[in-house]
Amino acid sequence: MDTLSQRDCGSIAYGRPTAEEAEAAVRTLIRWAGDDPDREGLLETPGRVARAYRELFGGYDIAPEEVLAKTFGDVGGYSDMVLVKSIPFFSHCEHHMVPFKGQAHIAYIPNERVLGLSKIARLVDIFARRLQTQEAMTAQIASALTEFLKPRGVAVLLDAEHMCMAMRGVQKQGATTVTTAFKGDFEMSAALQSRFFLLARS
Numbered sequence: 510m511d512t513l514s515q516r517d518c519g520s521i522a523y524g525r526p527t528a529e530e531a532e533a534a535v536r537t538l539i540r541w542a543g544d545d546p547d548r549e550g551l552l553e554t555p556g557r558v559a560r561a562y563r564e565l566f567g568g569y570d571i572a573p574e575e576v577l578a579k580t581f582g583d584v585g586g587y588s589d590m591v592l593v594k595s596i597p598f599f600s601h602c603e604h605h606m607v608p609f610k611g612q613a614h615i616a617y618i619p620n621e622r623v624l625g626l627s628k629i630a631r632l633v634d635i636f637a638r639r640l641q642t643q644e645a646m647t648a649q650i651a652s653a654l655t656e657f658l659k660p661r662g663v664a665v666l667l668d669a670e671h672m673c674m675a676m677r678g679v680q681k682q683g684a685t686t687v688t689t690a691f692k693g694d695f696e697m698s699a700a701l702q703s704r705f706f707l708l709a710r711s
């Protein structure tokens with residue numbers, strides 16, 4: 510199995526086209542949709558879309574270990590669950606390149622070291638700003654925390670609405686998908702999982 514670090518260098522591994530090439534591709538998609546990329550309202554659109562993509566998919570340019578490198582050891586003996594909940598995120602499904610959005614609830618049980626709390630939200634962004642499935646994103650967050658923080662346990666719950674389901678196909682608006690991943694102590698303990706659900710949903 511490839512390691513997380515190998516998987517994470519997408520942009521380096523696959524090479525990135527020039528901005529001009531990206532803009533030409535957007536012009537093609539505009540024509541594919543049925544419109545004229547040369548009409549006034551659309552002239553600047555390919556450039557805007559190309560620039561927006563750099564931001565929306567900026568997660569390929571940051572490795573999770575950069576965010577998780579700085580930890581703190583002085584926690585006054587704290588050893589219970591740390592839960593950061595209701596972290597909003599936006600991502601794009603890798604099947605249709607259409608957005609999905611939702612909230613992440615992430616807990617870990619420290620093993621002497623803790624993370625700055627904002628780092629957890631940044632970690633979510635790194636993986637959200639890539640082409641994703643919700644299942645893979647859930648697993649990647651759990652694996653990155655396990656690999657780089659080495660806590661006693663990790664729990665991740667994502668709750669998201671997929672626009673590809675709301676806008677096309679079966680058109681079920683408001684339906685959300687929940688995915689979970691448990692590592693370490695959480696894997697073995699139904700009691701810990703229950704506490705996580707209770708705190709995350711309260």
Ligand SMILES: [Zn+2]
Binds near residue numbers: 606
């Ligand atoms: Zn989709």
